[in-house]
Amino acid sequence: MLNALFKRHSAPLVVFVQRPMTIKSDADLNIQMKLFNDKKQFKKTLELFDEHKEKYIGTLSSFTITQALKACAQIGDLQSGSTIHRHISSRLSNDHYILASLIHLYMQCSDVARAESLFGMSKKKRKQCYVDNNLPEKAIDLFNEIEYPDDVNRIILFNACAQLKTKEALDLVKKTSKQIPKSFYSNPRLLTSLLDALMKCGDVAHAESLFYSSKQKVLPMYGAIMKGINRLNIYDNVELVMSQRFISF
Known part of the structure; x- marks a missing residue:
């Protein structure tokens, strides 16, 4: 019986490692982020965004940014939303979609002063x-x-x-x-x-x-x-x- 117990515990350990998601293009990134948001998996949306923002923040599309801000608003992540705001502040004067998403985020997080400031700009x-x-x-x-x-x-x-x-x-x-x-x-x-x-x-x-x-x-x-x-x-x-x-x- 001891031999059988030893054999059972000495079986090879199988470790499943989750591979990072492969994103080949902006379109793939947009689709996957929207899928996560539609499924209310907002933290996954932000995790995926974080993987790409440092390298591509200057070239990410408005759709990508708004999906990230939507996720922030849904879970009340004001810190992440404010970080995104700082990165893309130069785009606000020419992109009313991002501007509207930021206003929504700050209102959702009860930061009325910043929401009103952006609303005035809009x-x-x-x-x-x-x-x-x-x-x-x-x-x-x-x-x-x-x-x-x-x-x-x-x-x-x-x-x-x-x-x-x-x-x-x-x-x-x-x-x-x-x-x-x-x-x-x-x-x-x-x-x-x-x-x-x-x-x-x-x-x-x-x-x-x-x-x-x-x-x-x-x-x-x-x-x-x-x-x-x-x-x-x-x-x-x-x-x-x-x-x-x-x-x-």
């Missing part, structure tokens, strides 16, 4: 995109959601109002300009956008008053006034020509 970018794509009403709607607008917010608002050229837009320009502290008028970009909005919305007197009272005039400010006056002269000339044609008949 809103600035969206407003400028609306203005650039001739959607000024949407930019104005976003501006109205901001409790404490800064110079950049105001400049984008004035640009949006300048596109609309309506009485409602002019009223908003005047209302907003009255709320700007006097010290902010030292910002030439802000003043230029305000002058441009006033001229395009038809309040020439107000624009000229601001222009002549400004102590630090820059070339763009002259340009805003000159273009506005030139535009008005063109309209006046068109009206004059049209009236002469009707008289000639």
Whole structure:
């Protein structure tokens, strides 16, 4: 019996070693990370991401980053999420998918201050995109959601109002300009956008008053006034020509 027991315990020991997963391309990495997330195996997602981030962090796709941030948010891993944020901070201004994922992460982890900071960055970018794509009403709607607008917010608002050229837009320009502290008028970009909005919305007197009272005039400010006056002269000339044609008949 002792011999049988000895033989049983002296059997060769078989050790199973788990081989690391082979990832041949970014596509393979993305697929595998999404599979882990879909199965709620969030720690495995992050383990796989960690294997590749040190070597490829600069070239990893937005999809890869967002999958990693999703996993961090799901398990409340603020430390890993913050580390990812530091590595890819230079990409935030051009990638709203990563930005949205970071906002979600910080909100999930109750870091409201950082979430709001990133959200402010996102809103600035969206407003400028609306203005650039001739959607000024949407930019104005976003501006109205901001409790404490800064110079950049105001400049984008004035640009949006300048596109609309309506009485409602002019009223908003005047209302907003009255709320700007006097010290902010030292910002030439802000003043230029305000002058441009006033001229395009038809309040020439107000624009000229601001222009002549400004102590630090820059070339763009002259340009805003000159273009506005030139535009008005063109309209006046068109009206004059049209009236002469009707008289000639």
